[in-house]
Structures are given as C-alpha cells and as structure tokens.
Amino acid sequence: MGKLTGKIALITGGSEGIGFSTAQEFINEGAFVFITGRRKQQLEQAVTKLGENSFGIQADAGKLPELDRMYAEIKRIKGKLDIVFANAGVYEQRPHDKVTEEFYDACVDINAKGVYFTIQKALPLMDKNGSIILNGSVVGSSGFPGMSVYAATKATVRSFARTFTAELKGTGPRVNVLSPGPILTAGSAAMFANEEVHKFITSMVPLGRVGDAREIARVAVFLASEDSSYVAGAELFVDGGSGAV
DSSP states (O other): OOTTTTOEEEETTOSSHHHHHHHHHHHHTTOEEEEEESOHHHHHHHHHHHOTTEEEEEOOTTOHHHHHHHHHHHHHHTSOOSEEEEOOOOOOOOOGGGOOHHHHHHHHIIIIIHHHHHHHHHGGGOOTTOEEEEEOOGGGGSOOTTOHHHHHHHHHHHHHHHHHHHHHTTSSOEEEEEEEOSEEOTTTHHHHHSHHHHHHHHHTOTTSSOEEHHHHHHHHHHHHSGGGTTOOSOEEEESTTTTTO
C-alpha cells in the first residue's frame, strides 16, 4: 500500500520536468493524478506515459477562466481533491535593465497570480486533511544577478504559504513550500550543457552537483502524505545546501 493510496492529486505544469516526475512518484504511491499543461501535444504525451491513473487538462495557470474550467472538470470527474502541487511557472534570467513590462507581467501572472488563484479555487474541493504544496525556489531567499523578477515571485509564493496557513487555521488543508535549487530537467539541460555554466552553478552547491527532478518529487511525496501531517506554513529547501551556506 502506497503513501498516497486513494488520494486525488492535481499537479499544475505536470507535463514535463519536476511536475511530470512528481506525477510519476504520486502514481507510484497510489494516487490518481490530474496534470495540466499549456501545450496540448506535450500534455497528451505525458498522460500516455503516466498511464491510466492520470488525466490531462489543458490550462494556463495564469488565466483565471482556465483555472475555473480546470476545477469544474476535476469536480465532475472525481468530486474532490486531496493534494494540490502548484508547480506551474516560468523561469528566465534577465538583468534589471532588460526587464520589460511584458516580461514582468508574464512572470508575475503565472508565478504569483496563478499560484494564488490555484490555491484559492482549490479550497472548495479540499478538506482539512488535504495538502497544498507550492513550488518555490532557493532564489526567493537569496540575491542572484539577473533574477530580480523571478526571485520576487518566489518570495511571494513563500508568503502565500504563511498567510494561507494563518487564515485556514485547522479548517483547510496544510500549505507548504518546496524550494528547489539547481535541478536538471529537459528545460534546463541546454543551460547545464555549457561547461562553464555547469561548473559555476555546481561550485555554489555544497553537495557539488545539480539535483535530479526525482529528488524533488520524493520530497513532494513527503509533503503530500501523512508523514508530514504536523508540517504547515514551512519552506523545505531541496537544494544541495546552496541556500544554507
């Protein structure tokens, strides 16, 4: 019997990277998993790989009507949610003098606004035994060049976990943040393929390497399961120690 047997989960941005790996781990632990993605073909391919205990819904987390449609579909199919992993996000380094209004708005819409309303609109489908996990980042607590907007959205996500925990106070699900450090995914592979970039990034990680998406997924299982039943409003770094030293 898995740690998530019988649970119904939603993972936004679940068609690739950390979201997809987490969907695999959730299913391995017995959950039925809804995943979302903006690109239909990629979403369908992910569902095919995940198998019968998954269902894909094409949706953009930054657009509220699409969130409403997504939750209506989940309610129709399963009637409830036990776990939400608000994982959908965009990442791009851009120096402060290259930040445009369009870039700023796009980043905030998905990484901050999208996460907020993903939480808000999930609550009617959840009870106090549920778990909401927010995908943060080590850069939300540190200053890294070229990440002013991205880092600010992740600091905002950290604040959401605190405020929702305070507001729900035993009436709603637990809310926590999972904050990765540098992780190798399909989306980051090109960056890490540059030897100089790879050496620079790993030099900042005490464990001396970048992480794997499955290492994030296994921590997500912990936060989703009863193993973390007394953990709320917390930020759990999975970053090889890069945020601690």
